[in-house]
Amino acid sequence: MAVVNEKVAILGAGSWATALAVLLAGKGIPVEMWARRAGLAAQINSERQNSRYLPGVYLPPGVQVNVDLSAVVKNARAVIYSVPSHAFREVLRASLPYLSPRALLINAAKGIEEDSLLPLSRVFAGEAGEENNSRYVVLSGPSHAEEVGRGMPTAVVVASRNMAAAEAAQELFMTGSFRVYTNPDVAGVELGGALKNIIALGTGIADGLGFGDNTKAALMTRGLAEITRLGLAMGANPLTFAGLAGVGDLIVTCTSMHSRNRRAGIEIGRGKSLSEAISAVQMVVEGVRTTRAAYRLAGRYGVEMPITEQMYRVLFEGMPPREAVINLMSRGRRREMEEVALAAVQLREKNYQNYK
Numbered sequence: 001m002a003v004v005n006e007k008v009a010i011l012g013a014g015s016w017a018t019a020l021a022v023l024l025a026g027k028g029i030p031v032e033m034w035a036r037r038a039g040l041a042a043q044i045n046s047e048r049q050n051s052r053y054l055p056g057v058y059l060p061p062g063v064q065v066n067v068d069l070s071a072v073v074k075n076a077r078a079v080i081y082s083v084p085s086h087a088f089r090e091v092l093r094a095s096l097p098y099l100s101p102r103a104l105l106i107n108a109a110k111g112i113e114e115d116s117l118l119p120l121s122r123v124f125a126g127e128a129g130e131e132n133n134s135r136y137v138v139l140s141g142p143s144h145a146e147e148v149g150r151g152m153p154t155a156v157v158v159a160s161r162n163m164a165a166a167e168a169a170q171e172l173f174m175t176g177s178f179r180v181y182t183n184p185d186v187a188g189v190e191l192g193g194a195l196k197n198i199i200a201l202g203t204g205i206a207d208g209l210g211f212g213d214n215t216k217a218a219l220m221t222r223g224l225a226e227i228t229r230l231g232l233a234m235g236a237n238p239l240t241f242a243g244l245a246g247v248g249d250l251i252v253t254c255t256s257m258h259s260r261n262r263r264a265g266i267e268i269g270r271g272k273s274l275s276e277a278i279s280a281v282q283m284v285v286e287g288v289r290t291t292r293a294a295y296r297l298a299g300r301y302g303v304e305m306p307i308t309e310q311m312y313r314v315l316f317e318g319m320p321p322r323e324a325v326i327n328l329m330s331r332g333r334r335r336e337m338e339e340v341a342l343a344a345v346q347l348r349e350k351n352y353q354n355y356k
């Protein structure tokens with residue numbers, strides 16, 4: 001059996017990977033990050049900051065960056081997957097032969113696999129085997145790398161089907177400025193983190209069009225309603241969406257200038273094309289792929305997701321954003337709450353029963 005030392009491996013060398021490395025190394029934990037590009041690894045190792053993805057945040061000496069994925073993963077007590085969601089399967093698969101049998105496996109990406117429409121926990125189970133679900137944890141919640149990297153007070157959530165794994169991740173990340181809650185609802189936590197990016201693109205578009213705070217609040221609140229509807233259909237606990245991975249992350253992503261999704265939306269609202277907006281942001285804009293996936297999931301599960309549908313038309317069918325706003329505002333009358341409230345009562349106990 002491989003020796004498990006204190007090292008933690010972080011796969012990915014973008015803004016979130018870097019912020020998590022700074023957080024963990026600040027606790028005295030040795031961290032090895034994997035970058036796929038030798039140039040980026042060399043730049044970070046020599047300048048002690050990731051000037052491409054998180055400039056101005058300096059890395060403690062305990063962080064090393066390496067391009068050899070097997071060396072980074074071997075003997076790590078925890079492996080954190082911090083690549084964009086479209087790369088999760090590929091990077092997970094590459095890591096599997098080298099994992100220590102007892103390593104905690106933590107996914108920090110927020111997305112849904114576009115072709116398969118699988119949440120990342122299902123991608124994980126397919127690649128690593130269901131028997132490894134007991135060491136799989138998803139990390140989510142309102143946590144911009146720019147603020148975590150600078151030690152600003154932040155609260156997040158870790159979810160696992162296995163309480164011991166969730167608590168181990170809680171213990172790993174928790175500091176005086178990074179507060180970590182546990183949740184048994186893997187489906188809810190990962191869907192909340194993924195789907196809020198669609199709404200952040202939408203609020204960005206509203207800002208870019210020159211609309212105000214009422215519009216933003218309407219999109220956030222009705223966005224949460226449709227996120228909850230899809231989450232329910234996919235087996236999530238609706239109460240999770242009232243927590244950090246739901247409304248918490250929705251608030252931060254829809255209102256912060258750090259949000260790449262919101263920034264891309266602003267560019268689109270001001271008249272840029274999707275590809276111009278993505279180029280302007282220069283980092284991953286997860287909500288684009290997630291919009292396509294959620295649009296298809298809504299069809300599959302027969303769930304009404306009007307904001308997602310209009311976002312799909314704007315992003316992929318060239319609909320002018322103003323027309324999407326008119327479409328949303330001219331929908332027929334609806335009741336606000338009944339469907340979600342009823343389902344919440346029915347599901348109240350469900351997710352907690354199996355949390356061992």
Ligand SMILES: NC(=O)C1=CN([C@@H]2O[C@H](COP(=O)(O)OP(=O)(O)OC[C@H]3O[C@@H](n4cnc5c(N)ncnc54)[C@H](OP(=O)(O)O)[C@@H]3O)[C@@H](O)[C@H]2O)C=CC1
Pocket residue numbers: 012013014015016017035036037040053082083084085086087090091108109110111143144145146282283284286
């Ligand atoms: N940034 C944030 O504040 C937060 C981000 N997240 C989530 O974390 C995940 C990663 O995002 P983030 O760090 O922000 O992204 P960035 O755009 O900052 O960085 C992306 C990183 O992933 C690498 N990468 C891209 N494609 C691949 C691939 N196919 N194989 C291997 N590596 C790849 C990039 O390498 P290269 O430079 O070579 O292209 C780069 O190191 C996303 O799912 C995001 O939603 C979650 C919470 C907070």
Ligand SMILES: O=C(CO)COP(=O)(O)O
Pocket residue numbers: 110141142143144145197200249252253258259260261262284285286
């Ligand atoms: O998920 C995030 C903060 O919690 C990051 O959001 P963006 O990807 O929009 O920057």
